Every structure is written in structure tokens, then in C-alpha cells.
Amino acid sequence: MRLRFVFLAGAILGGLLGYYAVWSLLIGRVEAGVQAFQAAQRAQGRDFTYASMQRGGFPYRLSLRLDGVSLTEPKPAGWRVEAETLVAHQQLWSNQHIVFELFGRQAFTWRDGSGSHVLSLVPERGRASLVLDGADRWLRFAADIQGARFGDALQGFAAQRLQVHLRQVGNVPPMQDVALQVNGLTLPASLDGPLGRSVQELNLVGRQTGPWVGNSLEDSLAGWRDAGGVIEFNTVLLHWNTVKLSGDGSLTIDKQFRPLGAMGGKLLGTPAGIDALVAAGKMQPREAAAAKAALAALHKQDTTGAESYLPLPLTAQDGRLSIANVPLFALDPLLNTKK
DSSP, X not given: OHHHHHHHHHHHHHHHHHHHHHHHHHHHHHHHHHHHHHHHHHHTXXXXXXXXXXXXXXXXXXXXXXXXXXXXXXXXXXXXXXXXXXXXXXXXXXXXXXEEEEEEEEXXXXXXXXXXXXXXXXXXXXXXXXXXXXXXXXXXXXXXXXXXXXXXXXXXXXXXXXXXXXXXXXXXXXXXXXXXXXXXXXXXXGGOOTTOSEEEEEEEEEEEESOOOOXXXXXXXXXXXXXTOEEEEEEEEEEETTEEEEEEEEEEEOTTSOEEEEEEEEEEOHHHHHHHHHHTTSSOHHHHHHHHHHHHHHOBOOTTOOSOBEEEEEEEETTEEEETTEEEEEOOOSSOOOO
């Protein structure tokens, strides 16, 4: 009996040691993949660095923790992506689905004609998912950021939850489904207005067509635009205080990198929006009454009998945003290209 117990314990121990050996072999391959990626970036003139790398995840998965991560395109108009801490998880039986966890400050730096710019983010919880095909080309990407606090170029912005989804749908021409959803968006004090600083929801869903290549952000945007790049939105939804906007449209950029496009939509809550302007001192009561009367004549009722809406034909052209060909305000370039 004692000998049988010894054999059983030995078999269990041997199995555990064998499993650990297999796990060590697999995590070693993951580490080698990181080093191969580093070499591939170096061959393209980019720098991929990290301060430290630690193994983890035993016994259920393969995990690597990278601290002080950065990927840099060092050319004059280059860019840099940085992560304070990045943890990557992979299942033992599949190397084509990687789950990331983000900790600490994440930042994107780029340069244009006006100098260097930084967009940073510190999440309470950040997770992302990447699915690859058999040739290690990305098929799907998703990110879910909770408790997002932005800094630098977006100082003062915050969101309770930010979700991004990308999915490859075609190669000729390059085509991706895109979706962005922001809940509980807080605007900085400098953008406080009649509707307040709290935006309940922003939702954009569409399809992006066009290649994204280049050694700088300016080159990439220009190449995308010149190749006919466009984003066709089938869903545009904005809920800001008492005002709700819904519609669809298309968006690209012009030669000066200004937004260029058109949107057809419905605007609900205009009477309450006018009341907010009066309360903020931006409009006199007499002007508000006249505006409500004028807009009431333009309102339409949908077939469901729901709240009436104001048709909203928006256009972005020649550096101006207009509604029904009436200019509203100027649109600045996305990049400053002055040298």
C-alpha cells in the first residue's frame, strides 16, 4: 500500500513537473516573440523598448508584464506610444488571441509644424483584446477603458467608460468597421456652456475605407485622404443634457487637414436647449420666444408619434460647419502643417 502511494505521488509530481516544463517552453516562445517584434521594428527604423519583463500566469495562461514600454518612430515628424505598465495574457492552446491590461499612464506623442504634442490617459481599469490570423495580421481589436482621465492635449476631459472596436472587413481597398462609445463624458471647465460639462453619451458606428501608411501622422493622414479615404457613419448619436442628436453621414479631410463631410440627422430637445441658453444669459427671453416659434415651423413628427424633431442637414466644407447652408463656426485643421 505504501509503495502504491509512493508511485501515485511520484506520478502526480512528475505530471506537475512535466506541465511546468511545457508551460516554461511556451512562455519562452512568447518572450521570443516580443524580442522578434523588437528586431522587426528596429529593421523598420523604429525603437521598441521596455524597462523590464516578468513572467506570470502559471498554471492557467501565459502572461508577460512589461514596464516602461515605448514604441518610437524617430523621424523628424515621428511619433511615440508609451505605456507605464502593460500586461499581456495568452491562452496556452491559442496564440492568436491576446488580452492586454493597462496600468498607469498611457501616452501618445506626435509632432507637426507647431511642435510636439502629447495625449495622455490614466485609466482606473483598462483592458484590450487583439485577435490575429494565422499570419499574425490583426483581425479584430477592442478596448474598454473605465474611469478614464485624460491629460496634456485633452487636459480636463474624463469619461466613466470609453469603448473602441475595430474589425477588418476587406483588403482591397483596406476597410475596417469602427465603433466608438463614450459614456459619462466630462468636459473641461474651459468648454462649460449652456448645456453644461456633462455629456451622457456619444456613439459613433461606421466603416473606414482607405490605407493607413506613413512614417508620421501627417504622412498617414495625407496618404489616407489622397487614396480616397473616408469614414461612412451609419450611427451618430449624441445625448448632451436635454439635447439629443441622431443621424448618419460621411467624413474625410481636405487638403488643409480640416474636416470635410456631410450628415443628415434629427435634433430633439431644441426648446429645452433654448431655455438653457436663456438661463446661461446667452439669449434674451424675447429672442428665445422668436427662436422657438421659428423652429416650431421647421419641426417634423415621425411616424411613431414620438417627440417632434428638427431636421439637421450638417455640412463641413471649406473650413466651416454649416446647417442648411447657414455657417455656424470655423473648423480648425486636425494638424498644424506649417514648418
